[in-house]
Amino acid sequence: xxxxxxxxxxxxxxxxxxxxxxxxxxxxxxxxxxxxxxxxxxxxxxxxxxxxxxxxxxxxxxxxxxxxxxxxxxxxxxxxxxxxxxxxxxxxxxxxxxxxxxxxxxxxxxxxxxxxxxxxxxxxxxxxxxxxxxxxxxxxxxxxxxxxxxxxxxxxxxxxxxxxxxxxxxxxxxxxxxxx
Ligand SMILES: C[S@@+](CC[C@H](N)C(=O)[O-])C[C@H]1O[C@@H](n2cnc3c(N)ncnc32)[C@H](O)[C@@H]1O
Numbered sequence: 500x501x502x503x504x505x506x507x508x509x510x511x512x513x514x515x516x517x518x519x520x521x522x523x524x525x526x527x528x529x530x531x532x533x534x535x536x537x538x539x540x541x542x543x544x545x546x547x548x549x550x551x552x553x554x555x556x557x558x559x560x561x562x563x564x565x566x567x568x569x570x571x572x573x574x575x576x577x578x579x580x581x582x583x584x585x586x587x588x589x590x591x592x593x594x595x596x597x598x599x600x601x602x603x604x605x606x607x608x609x610x611x612x613x614x615x616x617x618x619x620x621x622x623x624x625x626x627x628x629x630x631x632x633x634x635x636x637x638x639x640x641x642x643x644x645x646x647x648x649x650x651x652x653x654x655x656x657x658x659x660x661x662x663x664x665x666x667x668x669x670x671x672x673x674x675x676x677x678x679x
Pocket of ligand 1 (some may be wrong): 501547549566605610
């Protein structure tokens with residue numbers, strides 16, 4: 500698992516303040532709104548400095564952030580004052596079936612234990628809940644190197660316990676995984 504310290508958090512926060520990734524936050528947000536209505540419980544894993552989390556809160560979702568990095572989460576709590584907690588995807592500190600949807604943007608490629616993490620996401624989702632994963636499409640953007648995923652990789656990570664459809668939204672891939 501890659502960790503984000505104080506310097507990475509400061510740099511990331513600057514990029515977010517400059518709205519560099521707003522197009523991606525908008526895309527991820529639209530997917531969530533298509534799948535579950537406002538008022539539902541949505542877990543964001545790896546919210547970083549909280550830009551999508553804030554959109555979810557402002558959109559009327561009961562949004563909860565779970566991030567492994569204290570410096571990132573400190574900034575997320577300033578941006579999105581709702582509920583966020585320190586923790587890792589492969590040991591989520593939530594009761595089972597607590598969320599209607601989960602979303603993970605630009606973070607799955609950082610997760611150490613993918614199998615354990617996906618099992619945890621499945622555990623905390625309600626029956627029929629959705630897991631939306633957004634990553635840079637490595638086939639189309641090979642320069643991003645380890646900071647992206649292929650369609651095959653996303654499908655194989657999400658194959659256990661989910662029915663998954665991967666859509667291409669250049670330069671991104673969006674996986675919509677439904678708990679089965
Ligand atoms: C590249 S940042 C993306 C942040 C945010 N999703 C965005 O798009 O702006 C990745 C974030 O995922 C977090 N992260 C990485 N691995 C994690 C894990 N296994 N569990 C929880 N958070 C994790 C990092 O601490 C970091 O804040």
